[in-house]
Amino acid sequence: MIAGIELGGTKTVVAIGTPEGKVVEEFRFPTTHPEETLAVAAEWLRARGTPGDICIAAFGPVGVVKGRENYGKILATPKAGWSDFSLTGALAEVFPEARYSIDTDVNAAALAEARIGAAAGLDDVAYITIGTGIGAGILSGGHLIHGSLHPETGHLKVPRHPEDTFKGVCPFHADCLEGLASGPAIAARWGKPADELPVGHPAWDMQAWYLAHGILSLLAIVSPEKVIVGGGVSQVAGLHEKINRLLVEIGAGYFPVLLTDGDYVVPPALGQEAGICGAFLLTGS
Amino acid sequence: MIAGIELGGTKTVVAIGTPEGKVVEEFRFPTTHPEETLAVAAEWLRARGTPGDICIAAFGPVGVVKGRENYGKILATPKAGWSDFSLTGALAEVFPEARYSIDTDVNAAALAEARIGAAAGLDDVAYITIGTGIGAGILSGGHLIHGSLHPETGHLKVPRHPEDTFKGVCPFHADCLEGLASGPAIAARWGKPADELPVGHPAWDMQAWYLAHGILSLLAIVSPEKVIVGGGVSQVAGLHEKINRLLVEIGAGYFPVLLTDGDYVVPPALGQEAGICGAFLLTGS
Numbered sequence: 381m382i383a384g385i386e387l388g389g390t391k392t393v394v395a396i397g398t399p400e401g402k403v404v405e406e407f408r409f410p411t412t413h414p415e416e417t418l419a420v421a422a423e424w425l426r427a428r429g430t431p432g433d434i435c436i437a438a439f440g441p442v443g444v445v446k447g448r449e450n451y452g453k454i455l456a457t458p459k460a461g462w463s464d465f466s467l468t469g470a471l472a473e474v475f476p477e478a479r480y481s482i483d484t485d486v487n488a489a490a491l492a493e494a495r496i497g498a499a500a501g502l503d504d505v506a507y508i509t510i511g512t513g514i515g516a517g518i519l520s521g522g523h524l525i526h527g528s529l530h531p532e533t534g535h536l537k538v539p540r541h542p543e544d545t546f547k548g549v550c551p552f553h554a555d556c557l558e559g560l561a562s563g564p565a566i567a568a569r570w571g572k573p574a575d576e577l578p579v580g581h582p583a584w585d586m587q588a589w590y591l592a593h594g595i596l597s598l599l600a601i602v603s604p605e606k607v608i609v610g611g612g613v614s615q616v617a618g619l620h621e622k623i624n625r626l627l628v629e630i631g632a633g634y635f636p637v638l639l640t641d642g643d644y645v646v647p648p649a650l651g652q653e654a655g656i657c658g659a660f661l662l663t664g665s
Numbered sequence: 666m667i668a669g670i671e672l673g674g675t676k677t678v679v680a681i682g683t684p685e686g687k688v689v690e691e692f693r694f695p696t697t698h699p700e701e702t703l704a705v706a707a708e709w710l711r712a713r714g715t716p717g718d719i720c721i722a723a724f725g726p727v728g729v730v731k732g733r734e735n736y737g738k739i740l741a742t743p744k745a746g747w748s749d750f751s752l753t754g755a756l757a758e759v760f761p762e763a764r765y766s767i768d769t770d771v772n773a774a775a776l777a778e779a780r781i782g783a784a785a786g787l788d789d790v791a792y793i794t795i796g797t798g799i800g801a802g803i804l805s806g807g808h809l810i811h812g813s814l815h816p817e818t819g820h821l822k823v824p825r826h827p828e829d830t831f832k833g834v835c836p837f838h839a840d841c842l843e844g845l846a847s848g849p850a851i852a853a854r855w856g857k858p859a860d861e862l863p864v865g866h867p868a869w870d871m872q873a874w875y876l877a878h879g880i881l882s883l884l885a886i887v888s889p890e891k892v893i894v895g896g897g898v899s900q901v902a903g904l905h906e907k908i909n910r911l912l913v914e915i916g917a918g919y920f921p922v923l924l925t926d927g928d929y930v931v932p933p934a935l936g937q938e939a940g941i942c943g944a945f946l947l948t949g950s
Contacts, residue, residue: 415871435681442682445806453919456921458867475862475927479938482872504811504812504813516886518887520729520805520808520810520811520812521808521810521811521812523806523808525805525806525886525888526789526806526888527805527806527886527888527889527890528787528789528890528908528921529888529920529922530888530891531885531886531887531888532884532888532920533885533886534885535885535920536881536882536885536886537823537824537878537881537882537915538822538824539822539823539824539825539887539923540824544738552917553917553919554688555917556885564699564826564828578807593822596821597821597822597886598881598886599817599821600816600817600818600819600821600822600841600881601810601816601818601821601882601886601887602803602810602812602814602816602887603810603811603812603813603815603817604813604818604888605812605813630822630838632837632838633837634820634837634838635814635817635820636740636813636814636816637813639812665779
């Protein structure tokens with residue numbers, strides 16, 4: 381039996397599935413305190429058997445490189461009670477024999493979209509999610525990128541849109557990508573939340589401009605074959621097309637991968653299942 | 666016998682060495698037309714034996730992913746005669762039995778600095794070179810990053826220095842990192858070449874500012890444990906210290922790897938030997 385857990389900031393998914401990324405049965409519940417959240421997941425699993433593998437896709441920052449002291453732990457976070465909490469440690473008290481795999485929720489989603497989703501068959505894929513924050517998971521040459529921690533693409537500095545005077549909402553960097561293009565940034569700049577801004581609102585041209593510049597940075601550094609843009613703030617009609625048009629314009633003929641059919645940036649194919657599907661694809665990693 | 670070839674824009678190095686990156690004997694000569702350049706290298710090698718492995722570190726764009734149609738070829742380049750020239754093809758006419766490995770000169774240099782140089786022992790390292798152009802090689806989790814092509818970090822868009830009105834020299838993007846911080850950009854902005862600008866000239870504060878912003882993008886996307894900055898335009902005294910100070914300032918406490926001893930960005934340890942040493946480290950890849 382293979383277990384998957386997707387630990388999100390507000391909801392957690394626990395499931396049974398296959399190493400090919402297929403969910404057989406799942407249960408969604410609110411993320412609360414760490415001990416309680418992991419106990420709910422463990423209890424749901426124990427009622428179904430004893431998993432040989434437990435694969436975790438977690439919000440960050442989280443230690444995901446085997447052999448490092450912080451492996452399996454949530455690192456310094458403003459989320460009350462979670463800093464330094466060991467996810468694998470808590471689960472190992474219930475399932476001491478299981479093999480554990482862990483990565484970020486966005487890396488898991490990138491892996492799922494690259495194996496069975498919108499970028500199926502590609503080994504160089506970036507997945508960006510735009511919501512309360514901005515995050516990215518990156519598969520490069522078939523390997524998920526971690527580095528000294530893991531990508532923090534939301535905190536990328538991008539040029540400013542020439543007509544944008546909004547100072548940005550990131551408490552660390554003010555006008556990084558997340559500070560200028562996350563859901564809270566859009567709401568603060570335009571005075572209403574993204575889902576109340578109609579398709580033709582100038583907010584979406586500016587949003588496409590910032591996302592295109594962030595994606596150009598990904599292209600210059602890791603050269604993905606395809607970029608998936610998902611998350612709550614990406615669902616307005618026409619946003620992906622706008623980003624593709626701007627990328628061709630600002631890439632200025634330099635990046636061969638952009639000179640295709642305008643489908644470099646695409647929406648996710650797996651929707652809200654990408655994280656949990658990706659957790660199963662981490663089996664044995 | 667293991668052969669290494671570093672093919673640069675103006676000079677080529679051919680050498681015999683070890684898979685640990687040690688050069689036993691080398692010969693440097695000017696890069697001319699492709700057939701002639703490769704013939705000089707092959708002749709020098711043939712006088713010394715028949716290499717079982719030939720490892721190439723080449724200027725880009727170049728096809729470096731095994732199995733792709735463009736593997737071993739120089740791709741579209743303004744360098745006369747080189748577009749679509751197969752490096753491995755030309756050498757295989759002389760040494761048909763050899764095993765070939767190929768990567769970019771900057772990836773080879775990154776690998777050398779990570780194995781036997783300024784970042785020895787680390788698996789997540791970026792190497793940036795600043796000269797006529799700007800390029801980067803990136804080792805991530807022990808794997809060199811290629812993606813759909815290979816990193817083109819020089820063409821990263823960065824915010825503009827608030828006091829900089831220079832429009833930039835990149836023929837594609839004007840004010841990308843290379844357009845604002847390469848040797849030709851510095852010469853055009855300040856009216857004299859970088860090596861004539863004294864240590865206290867304001868050019869160097871602006872240069873550090875642009876490099877710090879480019880490195881912050883690398884940090885947000887691939888999270889290197891250490892960044893090596895080399896190349897002709899990086900050799901002015903104090904530049905690396907300036908970049909480190911700025912990175913701590915603009916990182917604003919968010920990136921744990923910056924909260925160390927101010928030695929996140931360092932000069933190369935292998936100098937102009939990094940590329941050829943790195944070629945040998947590609948043996949069997």
